[in-house]
Amino acid sequence: MFPSILIVDDEPSILQSLSGILSDEGFEIHTASNGYEALKIVEEKSPDLVLLDIWMPGLDGIETLKEIKKNNPYIQVIIITGHGTIETAVKATKIGASDLIEKPLSIDKVIVTINNALNFRRLEEENRYLRRKTLEKHSLTGNSPSIVELKKQISIAAPTDKWVFITGENGTGKELVARTIHQLSSRADQPLIDINCAAISEKRFDSELLGHERGARNDETDKKIGKFELAGKGTLFFDEIGDMSLKTQSKLLRVLQEQKFERLGGSRKIDLQARIIVSTNKDIQEEIEKGSFRKDLYYRLNVIPVHVPPLRKRLKDIPLLIETFLVESEKTTRKKRKPITPKAIESLSRYSFPGNVRELKNFIERLTIMVEKDIIDDTDVSSLYNPKQVETDNTERTQFFSIKNLKDARQAFEKEFIQRRLYQFNHDVTKTAKAIGVKPEYIKKKIGHDD
DSSP, X not given: OOOEEEEEOSOHHHHHHHHHHHHHTTOEEEEESSHHHHHHHHHHHOOSEEEEESOOSSSOHHHHHHHHHHHOTTSEEEEEESSOOHHHHHHHHHHTOSEEEESSOOHHHHHHHHHHHHHHHHHHHHHHHHHHHHHHHXXXXXXXXXXXXXXXXXXXXXXXXXXXXXXXXXXXXXXXHHHHHHXXXXXTTSOEXXXXXXXXXXXXXXXXXXXXXXXXBTTBOSOEEOHHHHHTTSEEEEETGGXXXXXXXXXXXXXXXXXXXXXXXXXXXXXXXXXXXXXXXXXXXHHHHHTSSOHHHHHHHOSEEEEOOOGGGOGXXXXXXXXXXXXXHHHHXXXXXXXXXXXXXXXXXXSOOTTHHHHHHHHHHXXXXXXXXXXXXXXXXXXXXXXXXXXXXXXXXXXXXXXXXXXXXXXXXXXXXXXXXXXXXXXXXXXXXXXXXXXXXXXXXXHGGGO
């Protein structure tokens, strides 16, 4: 298909001459003699580009431009004027015009301006496509109550510029949550800079995060731009901030408080413009009590708290996760996708994965590579994933034994036991109650809305 252009001008001679020339160039042409007619054609034909005269009786070019951009922000509009002024150009550009050309028209300039605008439109479309693909790649899989709630929290937090504090066990997908928040924010077209907090020592903080001027260090001869500066108006993601040393925390706190920093060896103050997102797998309140994490830094960072649930709290999502990982594994291993039996899925759903979603993903990849048959069944699952070993390494058991009060430990185990049996019976409360020898009301009381 050839790009379509709408020419809007109240002078018939210009409509006629431009139509003929641009048709010869291979464009599909529509014409309108006033703003009202132009808006009707835009609604019906949705052209790729509009050449719009600014001085017309009735609805002038500026007002027509406003109406076009209101409902069709991606249509490129080039303003044509015989009375070009700086004020007009600035006003048209602010509203959304991609360019402005003056009468008398130079055909060569018109064609160059049109091609530039259409190239920009193609780039915008590619960016929107890539953004959609990135969101799909980094989407959270699952429909369990805990994941639905997490998605809701992300959708609320992402459009704001507020800082986000993500908590959750190893392997739950905290980085995925951070990337999703970035992609759904107004900063999505800006950089997302990852910082591994465990690897940032006090010395490396200056060089890696602040940057340094030429000659600031004996071992560094070139100027270096730090990550604070590289992020620009994008997002800085501090991964596992609970692993950051106290001295480094102090340096970070100072930058966050002042919202400014200097390169090492420099004197110019640079504004911190990036949004801050942090994650940790630690209990920060416990770390604060131990003196391992600064309370003032926590209060500074913890604007919007987001918790990522462990896999054992979202067993309902395991079949969907398995399906997702099978599709991904087919692409990465270049092996034909193998179907998995319902019984194998049921077996996997009974296992406890201490490494959470990351461990499940790795195990699915292992199955697709190691199983030589055309289908994966429960015997393959049990042979490659030892349930006894799982039970030994089960972090959940460790959590039960860490509870000091017997009554609390019993309640925690009972709730977990009921949730697992509910999943086994497809969340049918009546069947589950009958199987474990209690009344349905007892189950509802114990788990509330978590079922």
